[in-house]
Amino acid sequence: MKRKVTLKQIAKELDVSISTVSKSLKNSPEISEDTRLKVQAFAKLYNYKPNNIALSLKNKKTKTIGIIIPEIVHHFFATVISGIEQVANEQGYNVIVCLSDESFDKEVINLEMLANGSTDGFIMSLSKETQQKKDFHHLQEVINQGMPIVMFDRVANEILADKVIIDDLLAAYQAVNFLIEEGRKKIALITTVDYVSVGKLRTEGYIKALKDHNLPIDENIILKIEDIDNCSDVIEKLIAEQKIDSVFAVNELFAVVAIKEALKKGIKIPEELSVIAFTDGIISKFSTPTITTVSQNGVKMGRKAAEMLIERLEAEDEEEERYRTEVIETNLISRESTQT
Amino acid sequence: MKRKVTLKQIAKELDVSISTVSKSLKNSPEISEDTRLKVQAFAKLYNYKPNNIALSLKNKKTKTIGIIIPEIVHHFFATVISGIEQVANEQGYNVIVCLSDESFDKEVINLEMLANGSTDGFIMSLSKETQQKKDFHHLQEVINQGMPIVMFDRVANEILADKVIIDDLLAAYQAVNFLIEEGRKKIALITTVDYVSVGKLRTEGYIKALKDHNLPIDENIILKIEDIDNCSDVIEKLIAEQKIDSVFAVNELFAVVAIKEALKKGIKIPEELSVIAFTDGIISKFSTPTITTVSQNGVKMGRKAAEMLIERLEAEDEEEERYRTEVIETNLISRESTQT
DNA sequence: TTTCAACACGAAAACGTTTTCGGTTAGCCT
């Protein structure tokens, strides 16, 4: 087991100083060609690679981006990470991933953990609990210390920082419009509880679309679901008791459950019931029928977030405090669960 | 913007030495209660937190685990990361994730990058290209330097290291047995090319099951698919031309495509065609019909891998070179795509 | 009064780099 070789060891072995070794490896003109080549040959032989930790300490830069997200077992977040990783990689950065598990406390712990030197900046999406408590002091503290944060998807208006979002309201509006233009009148909404920022915005888009077309807002066909695991009962009830002709769901899961319950009752999709879901993931592509969705393009969000963060990290001029909010466009992917 | 405070600054401010500050914060009995409390109060006021990088350099430990996987936009890998992160978190470790993107070169680069001090050890699953080339020198080199590696799922027999796998052969055998006991005679296999280790093992399990029941091996109903994106044509052809009564697919995707193609032709599932897939993911749970699968339990794999790695990292006795291969049990989850 | 222990604290090394600055040698010019 040959441990990693250091400058000091090379210096000792070749009977020169550490500085000489360092300079030689950096092809400094200060060093004669003789010693330079000698050192380089030796370094190559022993496979010398500079120690990242030492470099980080010296440079006060880790070349590492911290990612904090609610969970990873969720296709959308996975795609965002993928996007972040792509540009991080291109620019010589590494990513260190922490999961808040939708818990405020874990989010705080992770953030503070990584803020003590481990990363140069953060890309994050808030946990549900954080959004509910509206407590963002941990973010503010990190920002005050001079670490840039880029927030995506679940962002906080209260925090001044760069952000990458989609226009949830508009996208929902367009999706519901699509259903209306298809001739649907009784459009059910299956959404989350209101403290989830994106859920709320999508609900607003739904309502706006109905209003703009003079359709009534019927609370009986608006479902706000808290517990995602046991949603099938309430959804089944909705379909059984209300004479709806279409469904707009704020995520794939709600949509696919609705479809399943409808099919059980012999309801034809899309003829009798048209379905659109938010978030274009695996499920929509492969369910039967395939589901028309609003595509969020997580990869693009991730790429954009990483670009913004790195740009800020590498800006010489520290004090340019103009925060940007980038809006990623969505598009409706038409599949079998709708008619037109 | 108040930058992070260091021991040195506290020392200067209170007019004591750095050592005194450090010892005070660690409640060393060497320091008088007076100064101890004074320092602690000051540190709390200024929210002092030790710098991780400096600690890493000093302790020669980063408390960080490197994860290198082919891709993250893949439910199985996401669950594994989730499992790793759980126990890492419990034990005070962070995880830094790199994606090889199924490329040998990227795998090498990432590994070497992180091996230079950034992490204490690795958990990884090989890229397809690496498995094809059978070139593992990068792994061997890292191991030789004294960094432990735990491999999971796509492992290399040529490398001596801890491993976490499932018994792919046995699980496939049992799945095919299930179909045979259901009364199926013409069981198609949809698998990957052979250099993917798990694909090969699952194929072997399939063949063994057929042989043990004296069923013929028919090359015409064994599909080895290279390009996962354009698999529907060949699968459609299989279903059209061969009179098969069941399908065993080595992943969810192949299974769901087969089901879709069968339904298009009016073939009833599971009555006329029974389907079992490897890898229990999102698709199987929500497709119509839901798919019977072999569950791999990625979370458990991840947890086990992390436990093994951390155990090795924290073993005082460095030279205990007994590598273990842990086999995670699988189980067949029976759903609507099979009859019994 | 001398001696010794206990107590409280500081200096310095170490981890592995990079970089500035200073120093030595040789050669060249006057």
Added chain:
DNA sequence: AGGCTAACCGAAAACGTTTTCGTGTTGAAA
């Protein structure tokens, strides 16, 4: 011979910790 300039190299500081060892002061025991 004296002085100057390159060319080449090394010492040391710096990043922020922890820890060992040393040192000075105090009080009490002899």
